[in-house]
Amino acid sequence: MKKLVLFLTIMFMTMSYGQEIKQVPLINVNGEGKVKVAPDQVCISASVETKGNNAKDVKKQNDEKMDAVLKFIKKMNIPTADFKTKQVALNPQYDYEKKKTSYNAVQTVEIIVKDLSKYDELMEGLVQQGVNRIDRVSFESSKLAQYQSEARKLAMKDAKVKAEEYVSVLGQKVGKAFTISDNSQIYTPRPMYAAMKSMEMDAAGASNETLAIGEIEITANVSVSFVLD
Structure with missing residues (x-):
């Protein structure tokens, strides 16, 4: 009997609560x-990639080129806080057909340029100093x-x-x-390979202005x- 009374009480409370919900x-x-x-700044991710059959030589060549790249960045008066190494890798690559192992070295530097007037000169200089891969160019706002x-x-x-x-x-x-x-x-907006286009235009004797940041x-x-x- 007590269980029945308890059950009916719970049912009554549940029905009352449901009626109150609107x-x-x-x-x-x-x-x-x-x-x-x-945009008032641009972020550039640039890499130096070298390949060869000797791991030591490949790494040495890669280090020398990246050293030249970093010195050029400093020469462009980019503050030390605005560029940093993002990746360093040395990987073996085995060719199953030739049954030979080659090596691939990569170093990536990320640069934030807050003076957009330096963009063209910087991109062209990076390529001249040994950068052979532009991974990302992103125009941003601070x-x-x-x-x-x-x-x-x-x-x-x-x-x-x-x-x-x-x-x-x-x-x-x-x-x-x-x-x-x-x-x-x-x-x-991410206009890619603008430096390469600039160099091609220079060779043709045309204007080297490539920056259209929108x-x-x-x-x-x-x-x-x-x-x-």
């Missing part, structure tokens, strides 16, 4: 905010966090405007935000659910 009227919208800015914040605020404003436009037709008002989801991505478009995308009043 459906919250919501409107779900997406918002987008964009900020366009000119104030990225600030512009990301601005884009997010614009995205939220856009979402609220859209919500208000929809519900105004129904004679309702937009209340507080119920849920917010951030779906933002960042795009940075703008960075920082976009924020949000999904927002607003409560309807």
Whole structure:
């Protein structure tokens, strides 16, 4: 009997709780905010790669070329804090057809250039000093966090405007935000191998200006659910 009374009591409480739950009227919208800015710095990832049949000789050649590259970077008055070695590797490569082992040495340096007027000269000099692989060229903004914040605020404003436009037709008002989801991505233009093009133009006697950095478009995308009043 006690078990039956307990069971009926729990059922009653559950039914009462379910009746108290109310459906919250919501409107779900997406918002987008964009900020366009000119880059004020460029990040370059450049590698020296050498190959040969003798590991010691391959490493020595690679070290000598990278030494020349680092000296050139310093000569360009790039602060020490703005360039660093990112990779050093010496790997054997076995040729099963010739049954011989060769070696491949790679050193990669990452450089942040805050004076964009040095870009063309630096890229051309890197190639001349021994860089034979440009892995990445990324034009960036040193104030990225600030512009990301601005884009997010614009995205939220856009979402609220859209919500208000929809519900105004129904004679309702937009209340507080119920849920917010951030779906933002960042795009940075990456023109590759500009130094190589510059050298080709020099040989033809043409202008060596290759830098067309454009703008960075920082976009924020949000999904927002607003409560309807």
